[in-house]
Amino acid sequence: MDNNHLQLSEETSINEKEEPADEWEFPRHRLRIFNIVGEGAFGQVWRANAIDIDGKKGESTVAVKTLKENASEKEKSDLLQELAVMKGLGAHPHVVRLLACCTEKEPTLVIMEFVSLGKLQQFLRDSRAERHYGNTHGGSKFLTSRDLTHFAFQVARGMEFLSSNGIIHRDLAARNILITEERTCKVADFGFARDVGGTHVYERKSDGRLPIRWMAPESLYDDIFSVKSDVWSFGVLLWEVVTLGSTPYPGLSAGDVMRKVRGGHRLEKPEHCRRELYNIMYYCWEAEPSARPDFEEVVALLERLLCTETDYIELERFPDHSYYNVQHLDGEKL
Numbered sequence: 001m002d003n004n005h006l007q008l009s010e011e012t013s014i015n016e017k018e019e020p021a022d023e024w025e026f027p028r029h030r031l032r033i034f035n036i037v038g039e040g041a042f043g044q045v046w047r048a049n050a051i052d053i054d055g056k057k058g059e060s061t062v063a064v065k066t067l068k069e070n071a072s073e074k075e076k077s078d079l080l081q082e083l084a085v086m087k088g089l090g091a092h093p094h095v096v097r098l099l100a101c102c103t104e105k106e107p108t109l110v111i112m113e114f115v116s117l118g119k120l121q122q123f124l125r126d127s128r129a130e131r132h133y134g135n136t137h138g139g140s141k142f143l144t145s146r147d148l149t150h151f152a153f154q155v156a157r158g159m160e161f162l163s164s165n166g167i168i169h170r171d172l173a174a175r176n177i178l179i180t181e182e183r184t185c186k187v188a189d190f191g192f193a194r195d196v197g198g199t200h201v202y203e204r205k206s207d208g209r210l211p212i213r214w215m216a217p218e219s220l221y222d223d224i225f226s227v228k229s230d231v232w233s234f235g236v237l238l239w240e241v242v243t244l245g246s247t248p249y250p251g252l253s254a255g256d257v258m259r260k261v262r263g264g265h266r267l268e269k270p271e272h273c274r275r276e277l278y279n280i281m282y283y284c285w286e287a288e289p290s291a292r293p294d295f296e297e298v299v300a301l302l303e304r305l306l307c308t309e310t311d312y313i314e315l316e317r318f319p320d321h322s323y324y325n326v327q328h329l330d331g332e333k334l
């Protein structure tokens with residue numbers, strides 16, 4: 001199958017029954033699809049040009065999320081759910097913004113702002129090489145302790161915004177944070193997210209591939225998700241940032257992680273991470289959800305670190321070799 005060709009509409013549609021126009025609907029013919037920029041088991045994200053979108057005249061680069069042809073009804077409803085969550089959100093500098101959608105027929109297209117440097121996880125991994133080869137050419141990814149703390153702070157701001165809007169993300173991890181050329185981090189991938197309305201808690205009814213290493217014990221064992229389980233995941237994300245994109249709990253299987261986390265085991269303090277910063281992640285991993293901070297408090301704690309001149313992450317001591325990245329683990333989302 002031709003992977004670089006996205007069919008925008010079915011060849012023949014029997015009757016062109018028009019749905020009532022929604023303020024978000026966008027005509028497909030004003031999109032030019034280019035290359036794939038990201039791909040999951042069922043979804044694909046493409047770079048595209050859109051004509052006259054988002055109140056701007058002329059062409060704009062956008063990201064278009066759609067489903068592969070093998071997607072099931074469940075995946076279709078997940079994409080529509082993701083769209084519904086994004087429609088309900090106002091703009092925030094640290095959350096990927098919905099621009100428009102095409103839902104009047106299949107395939108459904110979700111049109112978002114294009115975030116050019118891609119996943120934070122890969123960006124952090126790529127930055128490791130710069131430590132060895134220097135930063136002589138443009139577009140250097142050379143990172144300082146302050147850059148990394150600032151990334152975490154920005155993600156916390158995005159999450160503070162989502163939680164104040166009643167949204168639980170449920171898949172917060174460095175692979176779902178995107179980074180711009182200006183090094184602004186944005187929370188993305190609402191495929192798993194839910195608007196929990198008044199209850200503030202969500203019980204999962206069905207499952208799929210799970211982000212075990214980012215999940216709080218109550219999510220792993222009781223299927224309970226809340227802002228506080230997102231806070232747990234944020235702590236793991238903070239560890240990913242400090243270790244430049246390492247896979248959490250290196251050397252442990254998913255089953256080991258589940259058992260050990262329930263037994264009180266936590267990710268260890270990386271040697272090059274100062275205690276003050278490690279304490280923040282550790283606080284996010286309180287066994288009792290109500291004992292964890294909320295995102296407002298996490299933002300305040302990180303902001304306090306940013307107000308000092310101290311390097312909380314001593315990158316010159318980063319032991320490249322001792323953190324490896326697991327690429328595939330059966331049935332696990334990494």
Ligand code: ADP
Nearest residue numbers: 037038039040043045063112113114115189191
């Ligand atoms: P999935 O549900 O398949 O994980 P994501 O929303 O995480 O989907 O997107 C998959 C990948 O596509 C991302 O990891 C990233 O590389 C790329 N991507 C997603 N959204 C954008 C965007 N708005 N701008 C640029 N790249 C994006």
Ligand code: MG
Nearest residue numbers: 040175176189
């Ligand atoms: Mg993703």
